[in-house]
Amino acid sequence: MARISIDPVTRIEGHLRIDVEVDGGTVNKAWASCTMWRGLEAILRGRDAREGWVFAQRFCGVCTTVHAMASVRAVEDALALDIPPNAQYIRNLILIGHALHDHIVHFYHLSSLDWIDIMEIPKADPAKAASIAEGSSSWMGNSRRELEAVQTKVKGIVSSGQLGIFSHGYWGHPAMRLSPELNLILFNHYLQALEFQRKSCQVVAILGGKTPHIQNLAVGGVMNAINLNSLATMNMDRLGMLQAILEDLIPFVQQVFLVDSCLLAATYPEYFKIGRGVSNYLAVPDLPLDAKATKFDLLGGVIMDGNLSSVRPILDWKDEGFRKAVTEDSTHAWYQGGGPLPPYKGETTPDYTDFKEDAKYTWVKAPRYNGSPMQVGPLANVLVGYATGHALTRKWTDTAFDQIAAVHGLKVTPNDMQSTMGRYLARSIRSSMLADLALEHLQLLTTNILNGDDTTYNVPQFPTGEIMGMGMHEAPRGALSHWVVIDKGSFTNYQAVVPTTWNASPRDQKGVPGPYETSLIGSPVVDPEKPLEVLRTVHSFDPCMACSCHTLDATGKEIAQVKVQ
Amino acid sequence: MRISAPIAIVPVSIIGLGNVFLGDDGFGPLAVETFRCEYAVEPVAVEVLDLGTPGLDLAPYLYGRKLVIIVDAVHAALPAGTLSIFSEHDFASERAQLRITGHDPGLWESLAHLRLSGEAPQELIVLGVSPESCGFAEQISPKLLSTASEAAATIAQLLMERGVGCNLRNEAATPNLWWLPAVQVNDAAVA
Numbered sequence: 001m002a003r004i005s006i007d008p009v010t011r012i013e014g015h016l017r018i019d020v021e022v023d024g025g026t027v028n029k030a031w032a033s034c035t036m037w038r039g040l041e042a043i044l045r046g047r048d049a050r051e052g053w054v055f056a057q058r059f060c061g062v063c064t065t066v067h068a069m070a071s072v073r074a075v076e077d078a079l080a081l082d083i084p085p086n087a088q089y090i091r092n093l094i095l096i097g098h099a100l101h102d103h104i105v106h107f108y109h110l111s112s113l114d115w116i117d118i119m120e121i122p123k124a125d126p127a128k129a130a131s132i133a134e135g136s137s138s139w140m141g142n143s144r145r146e147l148e149a150v151q152t153k154v155k156g157i158v159s160s161g162q163l164g165i166f167s168h169g170y171w172g173h174p175a176m177r178l179s180p181e182l183n184l185i186l187f188n189h190y191l192q193a194l195e196f197q198r199k200s201c202q203v204v205a206i207l208g209g210k211t212p213h214i215q216n217l218a219v220g221g222v223m224n225a226i227n228l229n230s231l232a233t234m235n236m237d238r239l240g241m242l243q244a245i246l247e248d249l250i251p252f253v254q255q256v257f258l259v260d261s262c263l264l265a266a267t268y269p270e271y272f273k274i275g276r277g278v279s280n281y282l283a284v285p286d287l288p289l290d291a292k293a294t295k296f297d298l299l300g301g302v303i304m305d306g307n308l309s310s311v312r313p314i315l316d317w318k319d320e321g322f323r324k325a326v327t328e329d330s331t332h333a334w335y336q337g338g339g340p341l342p343p344y345k346g347e348t349t350p351d352y353t354d355f356k357e358d359a360k361y362t363w364v365k366a367p368r369y370n371g372s373p374m375q376v377g378p379l380a381n382v383l384v385g386y387a388t389g390h391a392l393t394r395k396w397t398d399t400a401f402d403q404i405a406a407v408h409g410l411k412v413t414p415n416d417m418q419s420t421m422g423r424y425l426a427r428s429i430r431s432s433m434l435a436d437l438a439l440e441h442l443q444l445l446t447t448n449i450l451n452g453d454d455t456t457y458n459v460p461q462f463p464t465g466e467i468m469g470m471g472m473h474e475a476p477r478g479a480l481s482h483w484v485v486i487d488k489g490s491f492t493n494y495q496a497v498v499p500t501t502w503n504a505s506p507r508d509q510k511g512v513p514g515p516y517e518t519s520l521i522g523s524p525v526v527d528p529e530k531p532l533e534v535l536r537t538v539h540s541f542d543p544c545m546a547c548s549c550h551t552l553d554a555t556g557k558e559i560a561q562v563k564v565q
Numbered sequence: 566m567r568i569s570a571p572i573a574i575v576p577v578s579i580i581g582l583g584n585v586f587l588g589d590d591g592f593g594p595l596a597v598e599t600f601r602c603e604y605a606v607e608p609v610a611v612e613v614l615d616l617g618t619p620g621l622d623l624a625p626y627l628y629g630r631k632l633v634i635i636v637d638a639v640h641a642a643l644p645a646g647t648l649s650i651f652s653e654h655d656f657a658s659e660r661a662q663l664r665i666t667g668h669d670p671g672l673w674e675s676l677a678h679l680r681l682s683g684e685a686p687q688e689l690i691v692l693g694v695s696p697e698s699c700g701f702a703e704q705i706s707p708k709l710l711s712t713a714s715e716a717a718a719t720i721a722q723l724l725m726e727r728g729v730g731c732n733l734r735n736e737a738a739t740p741n742l743w744w745l746p747a748v749q750v751n752d753a754a755v756a
Contacts, residue, residue: 039701043586054743058586061618101622109621109678153681165677191682198625212619 078469097203266408275420277519376478
């Protein structure tokens with residue numbers, strides 16, 4: 001029996017430690033430990049509820065936007081405040097821009113090197129690679145010249161022996177199986193993705209005023225002034241600019257990202273049998289279409305025990321089932337207290353004990369839905385959509401399945417999606433859906449403005465008594481909810497139940513492990529010195545531990561101890 | 566077919582890195598905001614950004630730039646408030662032994678990616694400050710608060726040495742230091 005401790009897990013946002021016990025080449029026990037404390041809840045208490053979002057978007061250095069959005073939605077929920085349609089569309093476009101950016105970066109820059117072997121690229125035949133790539137996609141960036149140029153760069157790095165950021169890859173691992181040509185094609189897209197990462201940020205910046213940390217939100221709407229006759233406000237020029245960026249960005253999502261994830265799926269079909277983990281799924285509705293948020297473009301729902309036909313839709317944010325079901329348990333987390341508490345009554349008082357696998361071992365609490373652990377993220381989003389017959393989800397899921405079958409001769413079913421590879425594939429399916437929805441919401445915004453509606457904000461009025469509210473967002477990593485208690489316009493409690501908390505959940509009071517932990521059980525580990533298989537499954541969740549305490553380790557000591565010479 | 570970027574890339578970026586809730590780690594955002602308020606630059610030529618702690622998401626803000634100046638708290642055994650200037654070469658060559666700032670991994674990886682794709686900034690400078698303390702929910706130390714104007718002047722000098730227009734404002738604008746308690750914001754205004 002071997003005990004492997006991966007600390008830190010690299011190529012993720014933030015600090016995560018994974019411990020596994022391997023027996024006979026298979027994982028039989030696993031622990032996920034977040035080694036940072038997120039203390040922003042303490043900072044928010046006592047603040048003016050109208051400015052909470054400014055602080056909340058610093059929950060994370062990377063997904064700033066999502067916390068800003070969940071925060072204003074929580075306060076608006078407490079006030080039962082309507083949001084003008086223009087503000088809904090502008091917010092939706094920001095959320096889509098952010099999500100596309102996030103998904104592209106995850107696939108190419110944070111996880112693709114688990115599957116691509118850089119050292120194989122010099123052996124590729126660029127002409128053959130170009131013909132393969134052009135045969136499976138209409139994307140213009142797959143020319144032989146382009147691929148030759150990338151191969152030359154990689155040859156330079158490899159022959160110099162100075163691998164730099166690529167020096168820690170598991171090159172030559174037996175679980176790496178792409179041909180030299182496919183390695184070259186994917187690495188070419190890895191580099192091209194940088195341009196599209198930038199373009200999706202532009203969408204957020206144009207509407208949000210700045211990225212990261214958007215500036216345009218307000219409890220009650222957005223602060224974007226709309227005036228088609230003014231140069232300084234939201235006008236036809238800005239809308240046209242957004243259209244141009246989206247038309248540039250969308251082909252990369254639908255003809256490159258989606259196609260590449262199908263290629264990975266076809267090359268590594270065994271990962272449809274690995275990493276299933278917790279097969280309870282939770283997604284929340286998002287992209288509201290009206291002022292009262294009664295209709296949504298993305299569906300929410302709950303699936304238990306992997307049974308897609310059991311799906312319970314969550315139709316809107318008022319869903320009582322969701323509000324009553326969510327609790328957080330600190331039995332195995334470094335906080336005082338133990339058993340489950342509803343978020344409105346949640347506590348965040350640190351109680352650090354060091355890593356004790358049978359007691360407290362992480363800064364992440366254990367969220368539960370009616371007492372059960374839940375998996376959240378693009379896979380939950382896609383499975384709920386597929387199970388409820390959501391047309392757009394079906395369209396892109398079937399497109400992916402058809403692509404894998406047509407080009408690679410492999411039949412994939414919705415049930416196969418409950419796996420490590422399913423999580424990768426779901427992220428590109430969801431991105432393709434969001435790309436369609438971006439154009440739709442830009443059209444909705446434009447039409448509404450042209451119809452003469454320039455309202456973007458309703459003034460919030462705070463009552464004197466205590467009020468409570470919950471704001472949801474289906475973030476890139478899954479269901480996010482902020483829960484607030486407000487008295488006289490200031491927060492008296494603030495709890496965020498974030499996607500990575502659901503997925504990186506430790507064991508609960510009953511000893512039931514969370515999704516990361518469960519997904520690793522049964523995973524093969526060919527070489528305990530190079531646990532690539534474990535990384536593939538952990539990375540498939542797109543871990544984002546990046547809270548606000550990134551320069552501190554668990555003891556509050558600075559991690560980087562260096563001397564400048 | 567790829568369409569050219571509808572928005573021109575601003576050639577110079579002044580970037581503040583750091584977590585505003587970790588005491589002196591928030592010096593980068595403070596320094597760039599101070600610069601923005603004390604100096605006037607041509608907006609089409611220079612953008613001034615508080616990027617917080619973006620990790621790999623730094624890449625879009627370095628992409629295709631002529632000049633990038635990053636202000637950040639550095640780990641150095643120097644008196645608090647000491648400013649140091651590092652070129653890209655300095656930390657490339659020292660890379661094997663040390664990390665200059667807590668935000669190096671993201672910076673280093675973003676740069677390596679951009680270099681491979683041919684879009685790395687032509688020049689990158691890190692203006693570092695030695696922090697006194699980077700504790701959670703701490704205020705910024707008085708020493709670093711009073712160093713912000715010096716950092717802004719250093720940024721201005723770095724720009725002017727490279728022919729980028731930059732003028733001291735007759736009257737400084739009021740900085741938006743939303744994360745600091747009011748008493749510190751007043752101190753900053755007096756300084």
